[in-house]
Amino acid sequence: MRILLVVSYDGTNYCGWQKQNNCITIQGEVEKAISEVLKEDVEIIGASRTDSGVHANGNLAIFDTDSSIPADRWSKVLNQILPDDIVIQESKEVADEFNPRYMKFSKTYEYKILNRSYPLPTYNKSAYYVYGNLNVDAMKLAANALVGEHDFIAFAGAGSQVKTTVRTIFSIDIIEEKLDPTTLGDSDDLLKTGRLIKIRVRGDGFLYNMVRIIAGTLVDVGMGRIKPEDIKGIIESKDRTKAGKTAPAHGLTLLEIEI
Amino acid sequence: MRILLVVSYDGTNYCGWQKQNNCITIQGEVEKAISEVLKEDVEIIGASRTDSGVHANGNLAIFDTDSSIPADRWSKVLNQILPDDIVIQESKEVADEFNPRYMKFSKTYEYKILNRSYPLPTYNKSAYYVYGNLNVDAMKLAANALVGEHDFIAFAGAGSQVKTTVRTIFSIDIIEEKLDPTTLGDSDDLLKTGRLIKIRVRGDGFLYNMVRIIAGTLVDVGMGRIKPEDIKGIIESKDRTKAGKTAPAHGLTLLEIEI
Numbered sequence: 001m002r003i004l005l006v007v008s009y010d011g012t013n014y015c016g017w018q019k020q021n022n023c024i025t026i027q028g029e030v031e032k033a034i035s036e037v038l039k040e041d042v043e044i045i046g047a048s049r050t051d052s053g054v055h056a057n058g059n060l061a062i063f064d065t066d067s068s069i070p071a072d073r074w075s076k077v078l079n080q081i082l083p084d085d086i087v088i089q090e091s092k093e094v095a096d097e098f099n100p101r102y103m104k105f106s107k108t109y110e111y112k113i114l115n116r117s118y119p120l121p122t123y124n125k126s127a128y129y130v131y132g133n134l135n136v137d138a139m140k141l142a143a144n145a146l147v148g149e150h151d152f153i154a155f156a157g158a159g160s161q162v163k164t165t166v167r168t169i170f171s172i173d174i175i176e177e178k179l180d181p182t183t184l185g186d187s188d189d190l191l192k193t194g195r196l197i198k199i200r201v202r203g204d205g206f207l208y209n210m211v212r213i214i215a216g217t218l219v220d221v222g223m224g225r226i227k228p229e230d231i232k233g234i235i236e237s238k239d240r241t242k243a244g245k246t247a248p249a250h251g252l253t254l255l256e257i258e259i
Numbered sequence: 260m261r262i263l264l265v266v267s268y269d270g271t272n273y274c275g276w277q278k279q280n281n282c283i284t285i286q287g288e289v290e291k292a293i294s295e296v297l298k299e300d301v302e303i304i305g306a307s308r309t310d311s312g313v314h315a316n317g318n319l320a321i322f323d324t325d326s327s328i329p330a331d332r333w334s335k336v337l338n339q340i341l342p343d344d345i346v347i348q349e350s351k352e353v354a355d356e357f358n359p360r361y362m363k364f365s366k367t368y369e370y371k372i373l374n375r376s377y378p379l380p381t382y383n384k385s386a387y388y389v390y391g392n393l394n395v396d397a398m399k400l401a402a403n404a405l406v407g408e409h410d411f412i413a414f415a416g417a418g419s420q421v422k423t424t425v426r427t428i429f430s431i432d433i434i435e436e437k438l439d440p441t442t443l444g445d446s447d448d449l450l451k452t453g454r455l456i457k458i459r460v461r462g463d464g465f466l467y468n469m470v471r472i473i474a475g476t477l478v479d480v481g482m483g484r485i486k487p488e489d490i491k492g493i494i495e496s497k498d499r500t501k502a503g504k505t506a507p508a509h510g511l512t513l514l515e516i517e518i
Contacts, residue, residue, distance in 0.1 A: 008377075008379055008380055008381075009380050010380035010381050010383060055380075055381050057379060057381070057439065058440075075377070079377070084378075084380065084383055085380040085383060086380060087377050087378050087379065087380055088377075089376075089377050090377075090451075108439075117348075118267075118334070118338070118346050118347075118348050118349075119343075119346050120267055120316060120346065121267055121268050121269035121314075121343065121344040121345060121346055122267075122269050122314050122316070122385060122512065124269060124343055124344060125384075126381060180316065180367075180514050180515060192349075253381065255439050256439060256440060
């Protein structure tokens with residue numbers, strides 16, 4: 001029987017998803033928990049090998065077992081063993097052919113930016129702090145230019161081995177949330193109060209570091225270092241150096257994978 | 260010259276505001292940073308002695324100095340020394356009589372509750388996880404009964420020494436934020452997708468643990484263990500055992516103190 005797990009985690013204290021020898025990973029912890037239940041070594045296959053520091057609300061993973069534990073019980077069983085910062089949201093049986101690594105799903109990532117005069121410590125682990133007033137309208141224009149089917153090799157980190165670098169982005173929504181003032185008036189000063197800017201990207205798959213490079217590029221647009229109308233040319237250049245920097249991992253959350 | 264600091268922090272790794280001998284505190288770290296600049300011991304006085312694990316966006320503190328550093332430069336100077344999870348949002352000169360401990364300010368606290376079938380790890384340090392469908396309408400009714408000037412001794416933790424236990428709550432707003440689905444459909448299942456419930460309390464001052472006891476009581480109301488119409492009697496009973504439990508510290512943030 002093949003079991004599908006919906007895995008959520010705070011990635012702060014992990015070396016990413018993929019198992020490593022000398023570092024604690026999400027895959028490693030989930031495998032250890034399943035193995036503890038089954039008293040045998042078990043390997044899981046994840047849909048998204050998120051980087052060190054990246055969070056997830058709904059990553060997916062599968063494993064095979066002959067155990068008599070009902071499929072929908074696995075979430076509760078594993079949550080009793082797993083550390084607090086990894087929670088299985090759901091478990092269910094899927095067909096034996098179901099392999100999250102080789103199937104095309106629609107994935108939604110969210111990249112969070114804290115934009116204000118000073119950082120707010122409660123956002124330190126979940127949002128990229130950017131000083132300087134970001135032009136969100138320009139960022140929205142640039143985001144629109146990224147939507148669609150493109151060769152995104154200019155937005156891919158080095159070191160990924162993929163057959164094709166063509167991907168389709170279905171949508172990029174940029175959501176601006178005003179924060180509460182901390183004090184001392186001056187609430188007309190936008191930067192002092194600050195904003196949380198959420199970049200929500202939905203697509204049929206993403207290259208290595210692609211969402212973080214998109215976020216870094218949109219920050220450059222927001223700061224006026226790249227113009228929205230330059231995005232088309234950056235895609236067509238197929239030149240990684242033309243796009244923006246890779247934004248830090250801790251701002252990124254894998255929200256959902258639709259199966 | 261008396262300097263006022265607006266202090267923000269993630270309280271996760273601290274034993275609260277107030278200085279202690281064998282535990283790292285916010286007051287201790289801020290005093291250490293100021294002393295490092297001035298090369299002499301300095302004591303600060305805080306407006307709100309938040310508990311271990313409680314966060315703040317805008318706590319206030321003052322200190323006196325003859326230094327030639329301009330008042331508004333202190334925030335930048337101290338942020339270069341302080342750890343990442345403490346940030347001075349602003350600094351300015353105030354009158355020598357300004358003492359945040361003995362002045363009456365309007366303070367706003369926010370208590371966050373994550374209400375869904377399973378915890379979401381990215382909220383572990385900032386929201387109290389409650390399983391079971393909370394009745395938010397009942398919570399709002401109960402909150403209304405708490406607003407106003409009352410003797411809140413039934414909502415005070417043991418161990419506080421105050422002249423009077425009468426306080427005025429100006430408003431309690433309960434804000435419900437729908438979360439994003441993690442996956443696997445069933446988004447009609449409210450508990451599976453979940454909600455973030457924010458209880459925002461504004462008042463002229465709060466007794467020890469008062470906001471956390473209010474939050475715990477409102478959770479009891481949401482779960483049907485206390486009826487909204489019982490709140491009046493609980494206040495009048497002046498009996499701490501009639502109110503709900505003290506909700507955990509990590510759900511609480513001091514948002515703002517208006518001077």
